[in-house]
């Protein structure tokens with residue numbers, strides 16, 4: 531294994547280039563540049579981009595090109611040394627992290643400060659068949675696969691003589707009716723509608739089923755907006771089954787917890803997240819699958835180790851006794867707090883606890899509809915659509931991505947969605963195991 535002996539400046543190693551890790555690296559470099567302090571910042575990441583996950587439903591629906599939601603790290607973080615690979619194991623006593631990569635031998639990196647921001651993976655809940663036959667929506671591969679799987683099944687259905695097989699190919703089940711699953715089903719419905727319009731059949735022939743154990747869709751946005759979403763989705767012909775989930779899944783059918791059997795070839799599993807698998811190897815206290823940290827995002831008993839974002843159970847100082855929810859909004863702001871507190875631990879400035887009030891959610895629900903509650907103000911329809919699209923365009927960290935996303939939105943508002951199948955992602959590449967690194971069930 532390659533080791534990096536060094537006698538140079540202090541080194542901060544950040545694991546994960548999502549909202550928290552990216553923001554932390556960017557902000558830390560800014561602080562270091564301002565103070566003139568020489569500190570090496572390394573970012574360990576399996577991909578050379580930061581993924582803007584809130585627009586993955588638009589990628590699955592064919593509105594946004596996947597490159598538009600991938601922010602180049604080389605462009606955005608020129609002062610950071612990128613280490614392309616996965617952090618596999620951390621030695622807290624010797625202050626090293628082992629990094630594996632498909633393309634070169636494992637490496638051992640030493641650190642003076644370690645920032646753990648590897649995010650989360652889809653929670654599978656051990657439902658039989660889900661790991662093998664369902665697909666998540668956390669990566670570019672998964673989003674592209676869902677789009678292509680739907681289009682492929684629709685094309686196959688067009689030439690299918692057996693009406694039962696044809697209907698199964700024209701059936702999509704999405705499990706999870708929080709914002710990600712609801713946005714996904716709205717986008718896939720719009721894609722199927724575009725396909726039906728172009729092939730000249732009734733869009734109602736494509737069946738969509740949305741399942742959730744909760745009593746409401748998108749409880750995060752409050753009862754009023756949740757009711758509106760329910761009505762709009764039902765008007766679009768989506769069969770919404772609440773207090774219902776999947777009992778078992780095979781390649782050809784979904785068995786629901788109420789005993790209903792739904793023949794289908796396409797199931798998306800978007801039911802919530804748990805901390806990245808590498809966290810388990812640390813042997814540190816966890817809460818609900820996330821690493822325990824204090825309000826300054828430092829790991830108790832390890833003053834040189836910090837964590838934030840979906841990977842960390844960060845105390846919510848605005849709601850005593852609770853932890854902050856796994857959202858991009860919290861992850862980005864925790865990234866800033868991480869930078870500040872890591873810098874403070876190096877003697878630059880002072881540390882501060884993380885405190886952030888929820889600014890509300892924006893949820894894009896396909897053609898002409900969205901809901902949003904910025905600062906607690908409930909919006910739906912066109913005003914929410916404008917706020918939602920403006921928000922995402924501004925929130926993406928690079929001007930070139932903003933530009934491309936704006937063009938994607940404009941194109942979508944004046945032309946039908948593209949229906950071509952590029953076949954870029956195989957079923958295997960989009961599996962939970964390959965795509966998210968969730969070990970397959972034994």
Ligand SMILES: Cc1cc2nc3c(=O)[nH]c(=O)nc-3n(C[C@H](O)[C@H](O)[C@H](O)COP(=O)(O)OP(=O)(O)OC[C@H]3O[C@@H](n4cnc5c(N)ncnc54)[C@H](O)[C@@H]3O)c2cc1C
Pocket residue numbers: 545546547548549550551574575576577581583584585586587615616617618647648649650667668709710806808838839840841856857858859860861862892
């Ligand atoms: C479809 C979808 C829609 C969403 N919509 C919204 C929304 O509208 N608003 C909102 O606030 N939130 C939204 N979220 C939630 C939001 O995406 C997450 O809360 C946010 O990405 C968390 O940021 P993070 O930095 O903690 O983790 P991530 O953004 O997941 O980044 C973690 C990074 O770490 C990398 N990594 C993992 N393991 C390792 C390892 N061992 N070594 C090195 N790197 C590793 C991963 O590859 C990834 O790049 C959405 C999520 C999804 C999936």
